[in-house]
Amino acid sequence: MTNPLAPASVAPAETPDTVGADSAWILAPQRGFAPEVFAARRARVADALRAAGGGIALIASAPAPVRSRDSEFPYRQDSSFFYLTGFNEPDALLVIDSRGRGSADQPGSTLFCREKDPLRETWEGFHYGPVAARDTFGFDLALPNSARDGHVPDLIVGTAVIAYPLLTHGPLEADVARWLRDARGRRRVTTPGLVLDLARIVEPMRQVKDVHEIARMRTAGRISAQAHIRAMQASRVGIPEYALEAELLYHFRRSGAQFPAYTSIVAGGANACTLHYAAGDYVLRDGDLVLIDAACELDGYASDITRTFPANGRFTGPQRTLYDIVLAANEAAVAATRPGARFDDAHQAALRILTQGMLDTGLLKRDAHGSVEDAIADRAYARFYMHSTGHWLGLDVHDCGDYIDTATPSDSQTEAPKASSDAGKAAPRSTLLQPGMVSTIEPGLYVRRADDVPPEYWDIGIRIEDNAVVTDSGCTLLTRDVPVSADEIEALMRGT
Numbered sequence: 001m002t003n004p005l006a007p008a009s010v011a012p013a014e015t016p017d018t019v020g021a022d023s024a025w026i027l028a029p030q031r032g033f034a035p036e037v038f039a040a041r042r043a044r045v046a047d048a049l050r051a052a053g054g055g056i057a058l059i060a061s062a063p064a065p066v067r068s069r070d071s072e073f074p075y076r077q078d079s080s081f082f083y084l085t086g087f088n089e090p091d092a093l094l095v096i097d098s099r100g101r102g103s104a105d106q107p108g109s110t111l112f113c114r115e116k117d118p119l120r121e122t123w124e125g126f127h128y129g130p131v132a133a134r135d136t137f138g139f140d141l142a143l144p145n146s147a148r149d150g151h152v153p154d155l156i157v158g159t160a161v162i163a164y165p166l167l168t169h170g171p172l173e174a175d176v177a178r179w180l181r182d183a184r185g186r187r188r189v190t191t192p193g194l195v196l197d198l199a200r201i202v203e204p205m206r207q208v209k210d211v212h213e214i215a216r217m218r219t220a221g222r223i224s225a226q227a228h229i230r231a232m233q234a235s236r237v238g239i240p241e242y243a244l245e246a247e248l249l250y251h252f253r254r255s256g257a258q259f260p261a262y263t264s265i266v267a268g269g270a271n272a273c274t275l276h277y278a279a280g281d282y283v284l285r286d287g288d289l290v291l292i293d294a295a296c297e298l299d300g301y302a303s304d305i306t307r308t309f310p311a312n313g314r315f316t317g318p319q320r321t322l323y324d325i326v327l328a329a330n331e332a333a334v335a336a337t338r339p340g341a342r343f344d345d346a347h348q349a350a351l352r353i354l355t356q357g358m359l360d361t362g363l364l365k366r367d368a369h370g371s372v373e374d375a376i377a378d379r380a381y382a383r384f385y386m387h388s389t390g391h392w393l394g395l396d397v398h399d400c401g402d403y404i405d406t407a408t409p410s411d412s413q414t415e416a417p418k419a420s421s422d423a424g425k426a427a428p429r430s431t432l433l434q435p436g437m438v439s440t441i442e443p444g445l446y447v448r449r450a451d452d453v454p455p456e457y458w459d460i461g462i463r464i465e466d467n468a469v470v471t472d473s474g475c476t477l478l479t480r481d482v483p484v485s486a487d488e489i490e491a492l493m494r495g496t
Helices: 035-051 079-085 118-124 129-137 145-156 170-184 199-207 211-234 241-254 269-273 317-335 343-361 372-377 486-494
Strands: 055-060 066-068 093-097 109-113 141-144 161-164 194-197 265-268 289-293 296-298 306-310 438-441 444-447 460-463 466-470 475-477
Touching (some): 035 079, 035 093, 035 161, 055 145, 055 170, 079 093, 093 145, 109 129, 109 145, 145 170, 161 170, 194 199, 211 241, 211 296, 211 466, 241 265, 241 289, 269 289, 289 460, 306 317, 306 460, 317 343, 317 460, 317 466, 343 438
Parallel strands (some): 055 161, 109 141
Antiparallel strands (some): 093 109, 265 289, 289 306, 438 466, 444 460, 466 475
């Protein structure tokens, strides 16, 4: 597939496998981070390998998936491979060697990739090739894929540790097994005695975003917000869901985003009560709410926005009542997202607001469910709110990172042990928030029609989702360029 980071106007014959003073502008990525950013990340992996005893790490690019026969899906790089390389082509392998000294003779980073092939580029578009990849992305050494079997076993010999992603890269695991057999077949050599899951090194790094990543996510959020505004302005009674989806996708691409970050959810009326509903043929009716959960991916980084608005531009009374409850829950969760708080604190803050709202509106009956605390303890709320209030966001829309922090003692450890088989054990707590973490905040209410539900609330589905980056003093929302209050939404749809 054509590399979206390479200029499409450059013909294969004009892209030699060298980079000189006159040709560097051709091969340099038009967008993306400086090579030094990726080199620093690889250095951190090397430090982790040295701390474990010294060794090598291997990670492969994502395969190019076939859609049907000789038709392929648009190529999307493996997130962790991209995080460490910036290289956006398939059929590539990165090796990080903790013994390397940053030279071609003793490389700390080696990339294996496709050779330059002008004929193939005629069909598929620009490919870097080893020399240009080395010079453009800052690897110590780059070699053609044909050199893997002869080179990697040499790197394995003499190491104590080998790290690669476990149970996620099947072809790479088969390659590693073959390379280990090759290395162990040699006499009087040392081969790794410890296998590490590379994800346990890279994913904690990815969980805390740097300034470059946050800037890219901010831009993605801005593009997505403008797309939501476009959809609100295009909404009217009689328009099908797929037409609003088209407005979103058009704006994503025309604004420079390479992909939607996930399958867009455009749900009118009762369809909004289906959490992962895909835009269909349903035609919006007078009195419907429209729930849109859609956002773009920009240079590998995702945004994730949900807004709910009236198809005709004006909330009904019951719709407004439930909408304001969800918005209050969103605001409570935002206030709970700050350094030193726990990931789950935002969910608990939103949950109290939502459950109180369910009791106040009669969605939950007080005589059956009691107080807010009782309804939460019994999970009575789950009938109308069945998901968490957020997830990590980054290179993946559901990004990597732990949600449970088992390393931090809970408050219960200070209490006297209970008389049970679990005496003295502390219940795990959710992850401690720190600056640079990015999560979604997305409370909702989903009310299907039922005999025991007030009819005025039937078939109402509402979710309000924003993206929050934890700062030194609280959090900043990356997605508020699109209106969120009911009054602002109605004003936008009126054109005032």
